[in-house]
Amino acid sequence: MKKRSRLVIVLLVILMCGFFLYPTLKWYGGVPQSTKELATGSNVQIKEYSRGQASRDLRALKELVAKDSLTILPDEYGYLKEQAKANYKAMKKPVPKTWTVAALFGGFYNEQDLFDSCEQYYRTELLGLKALSAKALQLGLDLRGGMSILLEADVKAFEAKKGSSATAAQVTAAVKQDIEILEKRIDQFGVSEPVIRLQGTDQILIEVPGAADPERVNSFLRGKGSLEFKMVDTALTTQLDAYYKANPSEVYTDSGALKQPDFLPAGKLAAGYYVSDSYGIDELDRFVVIEEEVGLDGSHLESATTSTDGITGRPVVNFQLDSVGGDVFYKLTSTHVNETLAVVMDGKVKAMATITQGIRNSVQISGFNAAEANDLAIVLRTAALPIELTVSSQQAVGATLGEDAVAAGLKAIALGLLLVVLLMFGYYHVSGLVANLALLFNVVIMLSVLSAFNFTLTLTSVAGLILTLGMAVDTNVIIFERIKEERRLGKSDIASVRAGFDKAFWTVMDANITTIIAALVLSQLGSSSVKGFANTLAIGIVSSVFTALFVSHLIFDAAVTDREGKKLHISWRKN
Known part of the structure; x- marks a missing residue:
């Protein structure tokens, strides 16, 4: 590849690194x-x-x-x-x-x-x-602390749903299915590298790295098995609205729950219709009367996606039901044409739609903005848990390593980098500075990629980063030694650099390909902490190859192109 092409690629990579690192630099360096x-x-x-x-x-x-x-x-x-x-x-x-x-x-x-x-x-x-x-680049629980949530299975609700008693084995099996759904739900909401594990037979422990933000927990616990579709009684809704306006003291009970008026017949419930405000918080918009009987349980949902209505251009949510749910929903919608259907999550009405015809498996609902539609689609995709969960405890936790241990680790990393820089300069003269520059650029690339993909930096990730830096220096050592061998054969600096990089190419690639294969296997089969190490190692291998074969090569070419007759400083020894 020509020097100009390599220069363009390097400049593009620098721009991309700056773009992806900007949030991290601004957050950690520019925000009090x-x-x-x-x-x-x-x-x-x-x-x-x-x-x-x-x-x-x-x-x-x-x-x-x-x-x-x-x-x-x-x-x-x-x-x-x-x-x-x-x-x-x-x-x-x-x-x-x-x-x-x-x-x-x-x-x-x-x-x-x-x-x-x-x-x-x-x-x-x-x-x-x-x-x-x-x-911004997030730090794991072991480096910065986070939130710990203990969830407990609601066995009574599970038995009521089953219609019979449940054994400990059945409860544990249902809780394990909950863990699988929670993992998907957390992944879709973008919570990085959580630790989710079974504790005992009927509890789930979740550790989320980062700031203790209850919204992050509520977002992936939302719709915890109580997603339901119910019919709306429009006439009673109008009567309820007038009653509450005329009797504001009769809206809530002493405990703050919505009070059920005496005029509502058996089988009817007063519920609140909630919309997201400018802060993303559910705010009570109005009251509606819904059927107590569940028209369709959310467990029959198979998938949910967002799209745009071709006529109105408004966001819509499309979801698919399984065969049983399709039959139930078709019977429900066929007998209630031109009536209103409500989507109820945890007792809150979150969306309503008018039924225009009988619907079987493919359902479309609208009436919200793009953000609400996307959020609702995520909730629908992961709403139904086999067994409902309740929050037993929720607390912020400190860094498991402690501030002193983290500070000691950072000092060790800085000292190690300094020793590598001095060693490379002491052995390879000015060319050692080229390797050091490529090494620092390698760190920038790795951090920018980790930030771009929203990876969480844990202690194991730091270990992968340090190991990669050592391997990056090794790549430069292979190339430099090859250049020195070519110079001993009497070749010019330009010819030695060209031959050194060409002949070292496959040696470098063989060594790194075998390592990246191991990293990919670890990332697929390893636990959460091992995956952090493997991901960082894989990213570091790719970036180290790039910095060695592109950045170092570009600097050497620029240094020797117009210097024929002068010596390339690749060693302190006289040639």
């Missing part, structure tokens, strides 16, 4: 620790914080305008200018040249509008940082 704690909190915490900060800013602005309305707007409230400008233009009023607190208030329709803009600013900032943290 206090802000990280806020951004990695639950969405409920973010909502409370945003509203609190918006209230604080609004009170401060009202105090300023009360003291002196012509006071120049402080810089800390400058984030409101853009929205105020947009509002001035919408109201067809001239935009102020000097921003006073009075001019700012004039740019909003009312106090609530100003409050909403303040809240939106804090919400957007924190939710943006929360999304950034998800893209």
